[in-house]
Amino acid sequence: QVQLQESGPGLVKPSETLSLTCIVSGGSISSYYWSWIRQSPGKGLEWIGYMYDSGSTNYNPSLKSRVTISVDTSKLQFSLKLSSVTAADTAVYYCARGRRFGEFLGWFDPWGQGTLVTVSS
Amino acid sequence: QSVLTQPPSASGTPGQRVTISCSGSRSNIGSNTINWYQQLPGTAPRVVIYSNNQRPLGVPDRFSGSKSGTSASLAISGLQSEDEADYYCAAWDVTLNGVVFGGGTRLTV
Numbered sequence: 001q002v003q004l005q006e007s008g009p010g011l012v013k014p015s016e017t018l019s020l021t022c023i024v025s026g027g028s029i030s031s032y033y034w035s036w037i038r039q040s041p042g043k044g045l046e047w048i049g050y051m052y053d054s055g056s057t058n059y060n061p062s063l064k065s066r067v068t069i070s071v072d073t074s075k076l077q078f079s080l081k082l083s084s085v086t087a088a089d090t091a092v093y094y095c096a097r098g099r100r101f102g103e104f105l106g107w108f109d110p111w112g113q114g115t116l117v118t119v120s121s
Numbered sequence: 122q123s124v125l126t127q128p129p130s131a132s133g134t135p136g137q138r139v140t141i142s143c144s145g146s147r148s149n150i151g152s153n154t155i156n157w158y159q160q161l162p163g164t165a166p167r168v169v170i171y172s173n174n175q176r177p178l179g180v181p182d183r184f185s186g187s188k189s190g191t192s193a194s195l196a197i198s199g200l201q202s203e204d205e206a207d208y209y210c211a212a213w214d215v216t217l218n219g220v221v222f223g224g225g226t227r228l229t230v
Contacts, residue, residue, distance in 0.1 A: 101154055106172060109177065113164075
C-alpha cells in the first residue's frame, strides 16, 4: 500500500523559504493530485495546493504568490516551497495523495505523518 | 473563519449514536461530494467517508455519511472510546477553485 513520508528542516528563519519533500513508496506517482495541507498549532486544516500528474498545479489563492509544488517522477517524490515565511506559517505540514472525482480533486488518501515546521529567528 | 461550518464540539456516551453536521454553499457541498476525515490525538488525519457516503476499507460500518443540498452529516453509531477525535469535513469549491475544510468538530466520548 502507498505510504508517504515528509522530510525537511524543522526550523526556518523569517523571510526565508520553507522547503519540504514527500517520498512516495509502495505505489505509482501517476494520475493523482500530489498535495500539501497544513495545520497551525491547535487549529484546523488548510489546503495549500497540488500538482496533478500532467504537471498542472493549483494553489490556495491565499498562498498562491508564495507557493511552488513540484513532482519528481524519477525519484517518486514531490516537494513544497513556501517563500517569505513568517511566524504565521508555523504549522504541521502534511503531504497527501489526492484522488480524482469527476472533474476535480475528491479526497485525500493516504496522508503522511506530518512534520512540524517552526518559523523563528 | 472556515468556508464549511461545523459545530466545534460534540459528545456522546459509549453505544450512543452521534451526528456531526457540515454546512456549506452551492459552490462547494451543493455542487460536489463531501469527504470526512478523522484525526486522532497526535496523528495525521485519515479519510473515514469519501464521496458523500462511501467507506474506505478498514473503516467500521458504524460510520456513515449523508448529504442534502448544501449540508452534510457524519453519523457514528455504537460510539466507542476510540472514536474520540477531531472530525473535519471537506469539499471542492468551484468558486475558490480549491479544497475547503470545515473548522473541525472535537468528539468526546
